[in-house]
Amino acid sequence: MQRELQNIVILTGAGVSAESGVATFRGPDGLWEGHRVEDVATPEAFARDPDLVQNFYDERRAKLKTVNPNAAHLALAKLDEQWPSDLLLVTQNVDDLHDRAGSKSLVHMHGELNSAWCLACDGRFPFNGTMASGPTCPQCDTPGQLRPDIVWFGEMPYEMERIELALSQCDLFVSIGTSGAVYPAAGFVQTARHYGAQTLEMNLDPSEGSFHFHESRMGKAGDLVPEWVKEILRDV
Numbered sequence: 001m002q003r004e005l006q007n008i009v010i011l012t013g014a015g016v017s018a019e020s021g022v023a024t025f026r027g028p029d030g031l032w033e034g035h036r037v038e039d040v041a042t043p044e045a046f047a048r049d050p051d052l053v054q055n056f057y058d059e060r061r062a063k064l065k066t067v068n069p070n071a072a073h074l075a076l077a078k079l080d081e082q083w084p085s086d087l088l089l090v091t092q093n094v095d096d097l098h099d100r101a102g103s104k105s106l107v108h109m110h111g112e113l114n115s116a117w118c119l120a121c122d123g124r125f126p127f128n129g130t131m132a133s134g135p136t137c138p139q140c141d142t143p144g145q146l147r148p149d150i151v152w153f154g155e156m157p158y159e160m161e162r163i164e165l166a167l168s169q170c171d172l173f174v175s176i177g178t179s180g181a182v183y184p185a186a187g188f189v190q191t192a193r194h195y196g197a198q199t200l201e202m203n204l205d206p207s208e209g210s211f212h213f214h215e216s217r218m219g220k221a222g223d224l225v226p227e228w229v230k231e232i233l234r235d236v
């Protein structure tokens, strides 16, 4: 018997921001803005060629100022505001479009472009400038020690305990705009199912783990997400 729908966990990936003009990671050419993911999103790449990596993220950070939340981000923020039980939005995206749309119960599990991490003092703070020029840390005054506060391959995603707890307590798990290629996020559907949740995927095409979901809806997030939010808020 299906249990009453109360707690919801939503996972988003690059597809939710695609209609805002933010490039997805695995485009048709397999490249992320012209680079192999391993060349810009690993600690090894940063150690080998810090300028390349800093310039890459500086460009992505600057691009954020030119894009806006789309209908999917706005619908999820409305759901966050109006849903009467627990809701946690977990995003793999390092853009700030869910934040700007107004989502409050939000975890950036792969970090944020608009955050800096100082390797000298270990401090993390909001940052929207450029790092390639080697700015000074506002907390410890050390120059040239800032790196993007982004979780690279081989590093531990943020807030995993909070996410695992929410997954174990949710009645519905929804995955939006992610290829399901990167763990641990790709395994959230199995964790949620293990604890008895219903599971729904919304994506342009079937993700790698599509067969794990009870229901799959194929199409653009900007169309599917507002429709789904309307549907589940109807009875609230």
Ligand code: OAD
Binding pocket: 012, 013, 014, 015, 016, 018, 019, 024, 025, 026, 027, 037, 041, 092, 093, 110, 151, 152, 153, 176, 177, 178, 179, 180, 181, 182, 202, 203, 204, 205, 206, 207, 219, 220, 221, 222
């Ligand atoms: P991907 O680029 O791997 O996948 C994006 C998914 O969104 C694909 O399945 C597309 O079909 C789908 N998509 C594209 N446009 C869409 C639209 N308008 N509406 C709905 N779906 C659409 O991105 P992620 O799955 O987010 O990690 O990638 C996961 C992680 O890999 C990223 O967080 C990043 C990357 O390496 C790190 O940087 C650590």
